[in-house]
Amino acid sequence: MRRVVSLYLPTWPTDRLRRRLGPDAPSPETPLILVGRQGRRRLVLAADQAALERRLYPGMAATQARALVEDLIVQDLDPVADALALEQLALWALRRYAPVVAADPPDGLVLDVTGATHRYGGDAGLLSDLIARTAEVGLDARVAMADTWGAAHALARHRARPSILCGPGERALASLPTGALRLPSDMVEALARLGIDTVGEIEAKPRAPLALRFGPELTRRLDQAYGRTPEPITPVDAPELIKAHRVFAEPIGAPETLARYTLKLVETLCAELEARALGATRVDLRFERVDNRIEAVRVGTARPVRDIGRLTRLLCDKIETVDPGLGVEVMVLSAPVVQPLDWSSRPGDLTAPAERDVADLVDQLTNRLGRSRLYRLAPAQSDVPERSIRKLAPTAPPVAETWARRWPRPSRLLARPEAIEAVALLPDQPPVAFSWRGVRHRVRRADGPERIFGEWWRRDGEIDAVRDYFQLEDEAGARFWVYRRGDGEQAATGDLSWWLHGLFG
Structure with missing residues (x-):
């Protein structure tokens, strides 16, 4: 199932201007508008959030806007610079998110993320990352994911707050206004005069009268939004991208043929990488079909490589x-993310015994399972058990921290401590019995307590917090790691509730 993301930037011109001005940019609280000429009139063409809150909107006369707001900042709109910056943003999205990305002028991007969301933990993870990354650079963004470009475009502009995920096959367009179909404004006004205000109302009408009155544009946009008519995405391209391509006189489609030409393209790409002393950490392979649709795959590597095999x-x-559909007529292999790679930069000493390199295995698992599902654990500087572990990339270098060996730690730490009912003597005796998940356990052996104090520098609520940990073994030989909140003497240290935090192997 095809998955398409629409990124909508409602205040793109003003956000771009603030980024260009840098330290000299006005504060976000100061209203900013961009103006330009339409005929003989000088109109507001873009407004930031502060200006919109002051009821300044695109289409308003510039003189009227100046009269309404005293501290208003007025700049000229630069549509050429906005378009060029949007292309650069599309290149950034190409390198980070998907192999098929295009600018969606004047204020958005479209990304075909089919098969690429697993690297971010799924569809929702990719949308969250996209929102977070754009916010970091000062861009107000809304994103939507759907089965088609038209549906994602409509949802991003009319439903996303700040994101919306439309499941595969889900229909969420019926209640949207007719303008969501990317129709000309005069056509939207004509539909309104006929009493047609929503997409669902257009869908319910007979098609022949609509096509006769409004031409093919209305039904074409409707069919594109519902996936009945394909809408190809022409991906952004950059001269600096290292790539290889192959054009076929006759379309191909057999998997073994696609694999054979993939090898040929990789050989060409690796030769170019070697000539530039570079290695690729992300590679995209696009298949341009005879029906103008593009299929693409993306793979990533933990380290820069140019190994053909x-x-x-x-x-x-x-x-x-x-x-492959009815056949593939063009294959394009590109390396959107590269890093320097020469003999001197390769790890290891050639005179030392060779170490087993697991990077190839890591790459295979990462591309199958997703980047977020493959990691290794490393110590972190904290006495609180759940904070003493951090996740690192599988090929990250060793860390200097080590775990303290004062007390044994369980082989399995629960994601969250689970409440148990325990019978114990205060202030520092272990439980003699406890119930967990509806099962009662009688304790045969116990060791403890190990006292762990709260980290007051992280949260005020941990200034007096205390945990007393015990190692317990029940009559069946199972071993548990439990703790009591509080020291059993002062009420401020905890409520004396008992919790199971881990299991020994």
């Missing part, structure tokens, strides 16, 4: 997800 194996593992 390794890249070919990673790409061929994903060819089974490609639908």
Whole structure:
């Protein structure tokens, strides 16, 4: 199922201007408008959030806006610079999110993320990351994911607050206004005069009278939004991208043929990378079909590589997800993310015994399972058990921290401590019995307490907090790691409730 993301930037011109001005930019609380000429009139063409809150809107006369707001900042709109910056933003999204990205002028992007969301933990994870990354650079953004470009475009502009995820096959367009179909304004006004205000009302009408009155544009946009008519995305391209392509006189489609030409493209790409002393950490393979649709796969590597066998194996593992349709007429292999790679930068000493390199295995698992699902654990500087562990990339270098060996730690730490009912003598005796998940356990052996204090510098609520941990073994030989909140003497240290935090192997 195809998955398309629409990124909508409602205040793109003013956000871009603030980024260009940098330290000299006005504060976000100061209203800012961008003006330009339409005929003989000088109109407001863009307004930031502060200006919109002052009831200044695009289409208003510039003189009227100046009269309404005293501290208003007025600048000229630069549509050429806005378009160029939008292309650069599309290149950024291409390198980070998906192999097929295009600008959606004047204020958005469109991304075909089919098969690429697993790197972010799924569809919702990708949308969250996209919102967070754009907010970091000062861009107000709304995003939507749907099965088609038209549906995602409509939802991003009329429903996303700040994001909306439309499930595969889900229909969420019926209640949207007719303008959500990217129709000309005069056509939207004509539909309104006929009493047609929503997409669902257009869908319910007979098609022939609509096509006769409004032409093919109305039904074409409707069919594109509902997926009945394909809408190809022409991906953004950059001269600096290292790439190789192959054009076929006759369309191809057999998996073994696609794999054979994938190998040829990888050989060409790796030769170019070697000539520039570079290695790729992200590689995109696009299949341009005869029906103008683009199928694409993306693979990433933990370290920069230009090994022909390794890249070919990673790409061929994903060819089974490609639908060649009636045939593929062009294949394009590109490396959107590269890093320097020469003999002197390769890790290890050539005179020392060779170490087993697991990077190839890591790359295969990452591209199959997703980046967020593959990690290794490392110590963190904290006495609180759940904070003493952090996740690192599988190929990250060793860390200097080590775990303290004062008391044994369980082999399995629960994601969250679970409440238990325990019978114990205060102030520092272990439980003699406890109930967990509806099962009662009688304690045969116990050790403790190990006292752990709260980290007052993190939260005020931990200034007096105390946990007393015990190692327990029940009559069946199972071993548990439990703690009591509080020291049993002062009420401020905890409520004396008992919690199970881990299990020993």
